[in-house]
Amino acid sequence: MKTLKKTSPKKLSIATRSIHGDNLGAFTGPVATPVYQTSTYRFSDSRDAVRYAKGDPSVYVYTRYHNPTTTEVEKKIALLYGAESSALFSSGMAAITTAVLSFCKQGSEIVSTPALYGGTYRFFRDTLPEFGINVRYVGSDSLDDLPYMVTNRTRLVYLESPTNPTLGLVDVRNLVARTRRLEKEFGRKIVIMMDNTFATILNQDPFALGVDIVVESSTKYLSGHADIMGGVLVGSRALIKKARDRAKHFGGCADPFASYLLDRSLKTFELRVVRQRENALKLARALEKHPKITRVLYPGLTSHPQHALAKKQMKGYGAMVTAEVRGGVKAAVKVCDSLRVAVNAMSLGGVETLVSIPVYSSHINMDAGELARHGVTAGMIRISVGVEGIDDLVADFRQALKKA
Ligand SMILES: Cc1ncc(COP(=O)(O)O)c(C=O)c1O
Known part of the structure; x- marks a missing residue:
């Protein structure tokens, strides 16, 4: 039998983590996560604004930046993935576009596997070139071609597995190993981002395969009742912070009630x-x-x-x-x-x-x-x-x- 007192929440099953998050043992308060249906927050005094600007996480200022209901779910999803951090968005596409435009800038290149969700594919095909970002495709059956695709402008390797709608797989470990070798050659970090919507953490752990950042449309399995839109990024504190900073400008924040429904759904x-x-x-x-x-x-x-x-x-x-x-x-x-x-x-x-x-x-x-x-x-x-x-x-x- 586990002695739960000493068990880190990361060691518990995904079923348990998705119900309790890290709220283990004695704590008082509501069993269900309260909905903070508010756009803004009262300051205890005017210096709260300064405390927030200096990074004090206990000071809430505006729901486009953060919201206690949303924060609770973000903590839970990071815990499900055993990751440092996560950020919720208003949709899967908001998460994808925000992340891509956080890690790439004008002149950057992306190498992607070609079988992608249609919305992502069209974003890569129609929108990114207008911002001076070029996407090249490497077939999942021809990963040997990766050295011809990656250049010193490559900032992101993007993949989806299983793919939509053909359920093809990308050999993720192989793709990651090859990318890391090229990273060394070019002497610069390439972010590897994976869409795990089809599998979810219950069927596939991208971080165990070496991926840097995971996106899921939480409209799908995480919420599971066809009643909300949402997206989530999961990864290191540094990468999620980068995306979160962009998200403040792009504005695709999660709605508090959608966050509540997501948390409710995670229990099952x-x-x-x-x-x-x-x-x-x-x-x-x-x-x-x-x-x-x-x-x-x-x-x-x-x-x-x-x-x-x-x-x-x-x-x-x-x-x-x-x-x-x-x-x-x-x-x-x-x-x-x-x-x-x-x-x-x-x-x-x-x-x-x-x-x-x-x-x-x-x-x-x-x-x-x-x-x-x-x-x-x-x-x-x-x-x-x-x-x-x-x-x-x-x-x-x-x-x-x-x-x-
Ligand atoms: C694999 C995959 N990724 C991303 C998305 C986009 O998510 P959303 O519709 O929540 O914006 C979808 C939507 O169908 C999807 O199937």
Whole structure:
């Protein structure tokens, strides 16, 4: 038995950390985190403003900078990742854009793996060049090319694994080791940033793989009920401070009530994600056998081309499954429109199973070349598996596939 008195919260299970944070043992106060629904704070005297400016963390001045409800959740998420610090944002994209524009400036270069969430990809493609920041792509199957991509202008290596929507994996340890060698060669630090939204800390620990900073859209698994928007950065105190300073200007701060809902949802984080991944494996296996399905992409299937890598670098395989229907987009539409339990809606990570067609959603307006580069085909249906009864889900997909 653990003697909890002496146990550091970091040593407790993720389930326990996501409920209690570091509030262990005797402490008085509310069990649920109070919502500080305020934009500003009373000073005890005028010198509080000076105390804040000198870095006193006990002085709150303005909710765009910080808020006690949000701070509580930030502490908890840093603890879940075993990291020094974390910062919450109004959305995943606010976290991503703020971080990228904190670590890069005009003339900087980014090296990224190409299969990215559509919003991130479009930010890299359409917005960053207007700010003089160039992005180069290194295929996850051609990491040998990294030395040709990294230059003395490279400030950031960016990756997502598993990728959206093809559930491909990047060999993270390999990418990190190669980047560190190039860092030495160029004599400068390159920040390695990873989007861990699909896996979450329950299924994958990017810091154990050597990554510097993690982003998650907390709209997804962390909150898990399709009712809030949010984003989170996790990493060292120094990197998070850099992003936090930028965030004060960009203004994408978390709303206190959204922070409260996120904290409430974190209490069932482990329960939800464990059930979701169990359902995902069962659904993936059932779909794989179906005659109208040509391919099922799920890292937990032995048929997944990178299953061995998934076993090595992931703690669980997550709950995102992509199935390719025979008959292209017409058949995919028929299936999605015939489902009765699973919901035809964008987004992912909630307790309800959601489906979407990548060529109609995350990858719309991409030309054939871009789609091919992302490995996206017209008949793909992306499934975010929820916590419903698995027999109901399997039966639902079977009846919808019958109509395709
Ligand atoms: C992998 C991934 N990263 C980032 C985002 C952006 O998050 P948000 O929609 O909260 O801005 C999404 C949204 O779908 C996503 O799927």
